Amino acid sequence: MIREPQPGTPIEELDTPALLVDLEALEYNLESMARFFADKHARLRPHAKTHKCPQIALRQLAAGAVGITCAKLGEAEVLAEAGVRDILIANQIVGAPKLERLTALARTCDVMVAVDDEANVTDLGRVCRERGVSIRVLVEVDIGMHRCGVEPGEATLALARRVAREPGLEFAGLQAYEGHLVMLPDAQERAARLREALATLGETCALLARAGLPAAIVSGGGTGTYDVSATTPPITEVQAGSYVFMDAWYLTVRPEFRPALTLLATVISRPTPDRVVTDSGMKSLTHEFGPPQPLGVVGLGLPRLSEEHATLEVTDPAAVRLHPGDRLRFLPSHCCTTVNLHDRYYVVRNGTLVDIWPIAARGRAQ
Amino acid sequence: MIREPQPGTPIEELDTPALLVDLEALEYNLESMARFFADKHARLRPHAKTHKCPQIALRQLAAGAVGITCAKLGEAEVLAEAGVRDILIANQIVGAPKLERLTALARTCDVMVAVDDEANVTDLGRVCRERGVSIRVLVEVDIGMHRCGVEPGEATLALARRVAREPGLEFAGLQAYEGHLVMLPDAQERAARLREALATLGETCALLARAGLPAAIVSGGGTGTYDVSATTPPITEVQAGSYVFMDAWYLTVRPEFRPALTLLATVISRPTPDRVVTDSGMKSLTHEFGPPQPLGVVGLGLPRLSEEHATLEVTDPAAVRLHPGDRLRFLPSHCCTTVNLHDRYYVVRNGTLVDIWPIAARGRAQ
Numbered sequence: 001m002i003r004e005p006q007p008g009t010p011i012e013e014l015d016t017p018a019l020l021v022d023l024e025a026l027e028y029n030l031e032s033m034a035r036f037f038a039d040k041h042a043r044l045r046p047h048a049k050t051h052k053c054p055q056i057a058l059r060q061l062a063a064g065a066v067g068i069t070c071a072k073l074g075e076a077e078v079l080a081e082a083g084v085r086d087i088l089i090a091n092q093i094v095g096a097p098k099l100e101r102l103t104a105l106a107r108t109c110d111v112m113v114a115v116d117d118e119a120n121v122t123d124l125g126r127v128c129r130e131r132g133v134s135i136r137v138l139v140e141v142d143i144g145m146h147r148c149g150v151e152p153g154e155a156t157l158a159l160a161r162r163v164a165r166e167p168g169l170e171f172a173g174l175q176a177y178e179g180h181l182v183m184l185p186d187a188q189e190r191a192a193r194l195r196e197a198l199a200t201l202g203e204t205c206a207l208l209a210r211a212g213l214p215a216a217i218v219s220g221g222g223t224g225t226y227d228v229s230a231t232t233p234p235i236t237e238v239q240a241g242s243y244v245f246m247d248a249w250y251l252t253v254r255p256e257f258r259p260a261l262t263l264l265a266t267v268i269s270r271p272t273p274d275r276v277v278t279d280s281g282m283k284s285l286t287h288e289f290g291p292p293q294p295l296g297v298v299g300l301g302l303p304r305l306s307e308e309h310a311t312l313e314v315t316d317p318a319a320v321r322l323h324p325g326d327r328l329r330f331l332p333s334h335c336c337t338t339v340n341l342h343d344r345y346y347v348v349r350n351g352t353l354v355d356i357w358p359i360a361a362r363g364r365a366q
Numbered sequence: 367m368i369r370e371p372q373p374g375t376p377i378e379e380l381d382t383p384a385l386l387v388d389l390e391a392l393e394y395n396l397e398s399m400a401r402f403f404a405d406k407h408a409r410l411r412p413h414a415k416t417h418k419c420p421q422i423a424l425r426q427l428a429a430g431a432v433g434i435t436c437a438k439l440g441e442a443e444v445l446a447e448a449g450v451r452d453i454l455i456a457n458q459i460v461g462a463p464k465l466e467r468l469t470a471l472a473r474t475c476d477v478m479v480a481v482d483d484e485a486n487v488t489d490l491g492r493v494c495r496e497r498g499v500s501i502r503v504l505v506e507v508d509i510g511m512h513r514c515g516v517e518p519g520e521a522t523l524a525l526a527r528r529v530a531r532e533p534g535l536e537f538a539g540l541q542a543y544e545g546h547l548v549m550l551p552d553a554q555e556r557a558a559r560l561r562e563a564l565a566t567l568g569e570t571c572a573l574l575a576r577a578g579l580p581a582a583i584v585s586g587g588g589t590g591t592y593d594v595s596a597t598t599p600p601i602t603e604v605q606a607g608s609y610v611f612m613d614a615w616y617l618t619v620r621p622e623f624r625p626a627l628t629l630l631a632t633v634i635s636r637p638t639p640d641r642v643v644t645d646s647g648m649k650s651l652t653h654e655f656g657p658p659q660p661l662g663v664v665g666l667g668l669p670r671l672s673e674e675h676a677t678l679e680v681t682d683p684a685a686v687r688l689h690p691g692d693r694l695r696f697l698p699s700h701c702c703t704t705v706n707l708h709d710r711y712y713v714v715r716n717g718t719l720v721d722i723w724p725i726a727a728r729g730r731a732q
Contacts, residue, residue: 015463015732071674092634094690097381116635117690147677148635148643268458269482269514277514283706284731288648307702308437311513324460324483336673340649343729363709365650366381
């Protein structure tokens with residue numbers, strides 16, 4: 001069976017596939033983002049869906065984050081158990097088993113959830129009263145992504161009033177995520193369209209304030225938009241997550257952060273001069289944003305992934321001397337979903353293993 | 367924290383997302399495949415990469431399988447620990463840590479591996495002699511997939527000779543997987559092209575036999591080709607895996623099996639009459655073969671997946687009465703990679719939970 005490698009092991013001796021976190025790059029990203037937020041009115045509440053790892057969440061808090069965002073109740077439970085005290089579950093929590101768990105979680109930390117449905121508000125309020133807890137609620141507003149969320153304006157006000165009337169619930173503000181804009185490649189267009197969407201959201205906030213329901217928290221933003229989100233009213237909290245790791249896509253639009261996440265693979269076959277095959281396919285690397293990128297080797301094409309193999313065309317056979325047993329590192333094309341395939345990070349600094357961090361919330365999809 | 371549901375729980379009360387295995391459909395598929403192989407010369411060695419689950423591997427053996435195939439050494443370790451005695455790792459095992467583990471595994475079960483590289487044969491032989499074990503080796507032949515494998519003919523004979531000369535290794539035969547053909551939608555074209563590829567492989571087997579190195583085992587085939595593989599020389603073992611579960615793609619070409627794997631999801635938002643959102647995105651369902659299919663509801667389009675959401679267009683708002691809290695089942699588009707995202711199967715029969723099976727080899731990518 002697998003024996004975990006000890007700190008001090010050189011990268012070259014790690015078994016593969018292994019998801020590596022470069023601690024220096026991670027720290028650089030944490031510090032860069034903290035420096036950016038130091039003089040902003042908006043606060044950073046980083047999204048833990050990217051890393052699913054208490055060790056990283058605690059570092060984000062130590063760097064000044066106001067709390068942690070996560071996608072799933074199961075992730076929040078893992079983070080709370082590790083000592084995170086202020087958690088936004090940026091999703092609707094629906095169904096009796098989860099509502100029970102949510103109230104249990106609310107006894108161990110400050111938790112916020114999103115709502116966009118009246119019946120869900122009723123259910124939430126009832127179970128909170130039954131269990132004697134109070135939770136903070138953000139009304140989710142659809143600012144153009146067309147996933148969850150009520151319409152801005154009167155519909156938002158109506159649901160906010162519904163929350164405020166419900167004993168056991170505290171109306172804490174709004175959530176509005178511009179998921180339809182974060183991937184726009186052109187920075188100016190991204191900024192302009194986000195400011196437009198936030199102007200509408202600002203009008204809704206004004207409407208709420210006039211109705212005596214000011215939105216203390218307005219949560220939105222991602223790594224693609226954090227700078228605009230953090231400096232444009234009415235946003236008060238930014239949910240950026242991918243900045244800690246970055247990936248091939250985000251690096252094209254966010255050169256101020258460094259790649260901290262790579263997949264270490266082993267060449268298992270060099271069947272012909274023009275082909276290299278590694279032990280890392282779509283069960284170790286995701287590809288919805290394109291293929292992962294091989295690093296540090298000139299003369300290799302992008303990989304074709306099958307389940308457990310990456311097959312790379314060698315465009316310059318004279319230059320590529322890879323043989324079975326040699327290592328190859330890939331830059332993932334999407335950090336969040338790639339992390340979701342792995343159980344642990346091999347944390348490295350200067351080419352040496354310094355720690356292994358369990359991806360403790362992986363698989364906690366419920 | 368999550369409390370696991372007890373046997374007897376109705377499906378409607380299971381928390382979500384939950385990967386369901388319909389035991390009746392699973393048993394039907396196991397029996398159908400066993401019946402097919404009952405009078406064939408070739409034997410079934412089902413691929414456990416699909417399910418990664420000892421409970422299912424043991425059922426496949428009980429139904430007459432000659433052994434189990436897997437993709438990774440880590441999967442083989444899990445299966446051996448559960449009592450599987452004859453395992454083909456249908457891949458190259460490369461690098462010192464894995465070779466050590468392979469020899470340890472060889473002391474607990476009969477294990478076979480694939481090779482396509484002389485230096486790898488040397489390494490394998492040396493570590494087997496050092497540890498006092500002997501393992502069976504299949505030479506992998508490239509019959510057109512262009513991933514791993516040596517060329518048919520003299521190159522295969524040369525590597526087979528190399529294996530046969532190496533004390534500690536036993537030349538057991540060939541592996542040749544037609545991964546480039548299994549997804550061809552047209553059954554006649556699929557069969558014709560496979561027979562063509564196997565004719566070349568047959569010539570290589572004849573060459574080996576004349577050289578005094580008969581291939582006792584010739585392993586290939588998948589769910590898309592099992593019937594042709596099992597009835598066309600020189601194949602002696604078929605590696606089909608997906609037949610146990612099936613998925614949206616395989617059902618289009620293999621109507622003789624039944625869908626046994628579904629994802630149970632919860633509607634978490636119905637923000638507008640024309641939109642339904644569930645709690646199941648690309649961290650619960652894969653989509654490299656297209657979107658998963660919602661089951662049992664007329665008037666819904668195919669989902670757009672984000673990380674933790676499936677967003678479905680309602681094409682007939684009057685007919686679709688789904689509200690937050692309602693359940694929706696999805697048929698995965700690719701069973702093997704979807705399973706790779708989950709930690710357990712919720713095993714159901716007649717609408718009721720009967721067991722929970724850990725997906726024990728999930729994450730065992732090393």
